Each structure stands twice: as C-alpha cells, then as structure tokens.
Amino acid sequence: MQTPDRSSLLRELKNQLLYLKDAGYSEIPCETELFSKAASFESPQPTPAKIMTKSKKANQLNQVREELGDCTRCKLAQGRKNIVFGSGNPQADLVFVGEGPGADEDEQGFPFVGRAGKKLTEIIEKGMNLDREKDTYICNIVKCRPPGNRDPEKEEIEACNPFLVQQLKAIQPKVVVALGKPAASTLLGRSVPITKERGTWHDYEGFKLMLTLHPAYLLRAYTIENRKAVHDDMKKVLKALGR
Ligand code: SF4
Numbered sequence: 001m002q003t004p005d006r007s008s009l010l011r012e013l014k015n016q017l018l019y020l021k022d023a024g025y026s027e028i029p030c031e032t033e034l035f036s037k038a039a040s041f042e043s044p045q046p047t048p049a050k051i052m053t054k055s056k057k058a059n060q061l062n063q064v065r066e067e068l069g070d071c072t073r074c075k076l077a078q079g080r081k082n083i084v085f086g087s088g089n090p091q092a093d094l095v096f097v098g099e100g101p102g103a104d105e106d107e108q109g110f111p112f113v114g115r116a117g118k119k120l121t122e123i124i125e126k127g128m129n130l131d132r133e134k135d136t137y138i139c140n141i142v143k144c145r146p147p148g149n150r151d152p153e154k155e156e157i158e159a160c161n162p163f164l165v166q167q168l169k170a171i172q173p174k175v176v177v178a179l180g181k182p183a184a185s186t187l188l189g190r191s192v193p194i195t196k197e198r199g200t201w202h203d204y205e206g207f208k209l210m211l212t213l214h215p216a217y218l219l220r221a222y223t224i225e226n227r228k229a230v231h232d233d234m235k236k237v238l239k240a241l242g243r
C-alpha cells in the first residue's frame with residue numbers, strides 16, 4: 001500500500017476539521033495519550049484548537065445530517081464507502097450542487113475532491129476570486145456514489161432530494177449553481193439541454209438558480225468556448241452576489 005504524502009495527509013486533516021466545523025463543533029478535545037506521544041517529539045503541549053463558534057445555520061445543517069443518519073433509504077447505500085453530505089461554510093451565500101459523488105469523493109467522504117473538484121476549486125478561487133471553504137458550500141443531489149458513476153435513478157433522487165432541500169433551507173444561500181445536465185435536470189424537473197440553457201437564471205424552491213457546465217465536462221472538452229461559457233456564467237453569479 002502506498003504511503004500518503006504530506007500534502008494528502010494535510011488535505012485529509014483539513015477535510016476532517018471542515019467536517020467538524022460544518023457539524024458545529026467549536027473546539028477539538030485533546031487526549032492525554034496523544035500528548036505523551038507528541039512529547040517524544042519535544043513539541044509544546046497543544047491547547048484545544050478553536051475552530052468556530054456554533055452558528056445557527058451550522059446547527060440546522062447538523063440536524064439535517066443527523067436526520068440523514070446512516071441512511072439506507074435507497075439502494076445506493078449498498079455500494080457506498082462514505083456518505084458525502086457536503087462541505088464548506090454553512091453561512092455561505094453561494095452553493096454549488098453536483099449530481100453525485102465519484103470514486104474519490106466516496107473514498108474520502110467529501111464532495112468534489114478529485115480532478116473535477118480541483119477544476120471547481122480553480123473556477124472558484126482563480127476565476128471568481130473567492131475562497132472555496134469560506135465563501136461556498138458544495139454538495140450533491142445524491143449523497144452516495146452511483147455504481148460506475150452512472151446517473152442517479154429516479155427513485156434514488158426522490159429518496160435523497162429532500163435532504164438537499166433541507167440543506168439549502170438551512171444555509172439560505174443567495175445563489176445556487178447547478179453543475180452539469182443531471183443536476184440541472186433534477187433541480188428543474190425536466191431534461192435540460194445544458195449547453196443551450198447554461199448561463200440562465202431559474203428558481204429552485206425559492207432560491208436563485210444558475211445553470212452551468214460540470215467541471216468534469218470542462219476537463220473533457222477543454223475548449224476556449226467552454227471555458228469562456230463557465231467564466232461568463234460565474235460573472236453573472238458574482239453580480240447576483242453583489243461582488
Ligand atoms: S443516496 Fe441519499 S437516500 Fe440514497 S442511501 Fe445515500 S443518503 Fe440515503
């Protein structure tokens with residue numbers, strides 16, 4: 001088995017801390033056993049790390065996560081390694097919604113952490129000049145990986161979608177962005193020709209909804225035209241956010 005490198009370990013640690021933050025934790029309890037191990041490296045004894053104070057939205061989001069539990073409401077539960085609930089800031093004005101977790105996300109339990117995730121981070125941080133963790137919340141329509149990355153089926157979407165709605169109601173974002181055709185089609189309840197309808201505004205459960213291309217599609221079809229399309233869509237989003 002390959003030993004994870006330092007940057008992978010740090011990313012995993014960061015993800016775990018973000019998960020705890022999303023769940024409303026304000027500090028990490030320290031265990032004396034860990035201190036004695038740490039002492040062998042002659043490092044100073046750590047103090048409990050303050051992450052954030054519990055926010056109302058974080059608490060509400062945590063309640064949604066608790067209600068979801070170790071979910072078996074649809075057959076996607078059978079093949080998953082982890083439920084991928086979502087990550088980011090529960091107070092964010094901007095929420096990105098994808099279709100469902102892929103292999104990397106299933107492995108790590110966090111959304112958009114593979115190649116498409118890196119592209120999404122690039123869109124957010126380089127293209128929009130926002131901070132992925134501070135300024136956005138990212139989740140999917142289904143929280144468990146569809147086998148072989150197939151599209152989620154109707155009954156799987158129906159079982160999981162109420163939790164997405166509850167997530168959005170907890171966060172109350174100013175803008176929701178649907179990433180790609182399956183997410184856009186699910187949210188709008190019809191088949192959406194994404195290359196035609198991207199860049200247009202819609203309403204989803206009272207939230208302002210923008211449709212754009214999925215970052216995985218962008219990686220597959222990395223043309224100037226597609227990059228410009230996503231750039232234009234995100235400019236509209238920034239304008240709606242007042243940025
Ligand atoms: S996809 Fe959603 S409804 Fe289905 S098992 Fe996973 S969490 Fe439950």
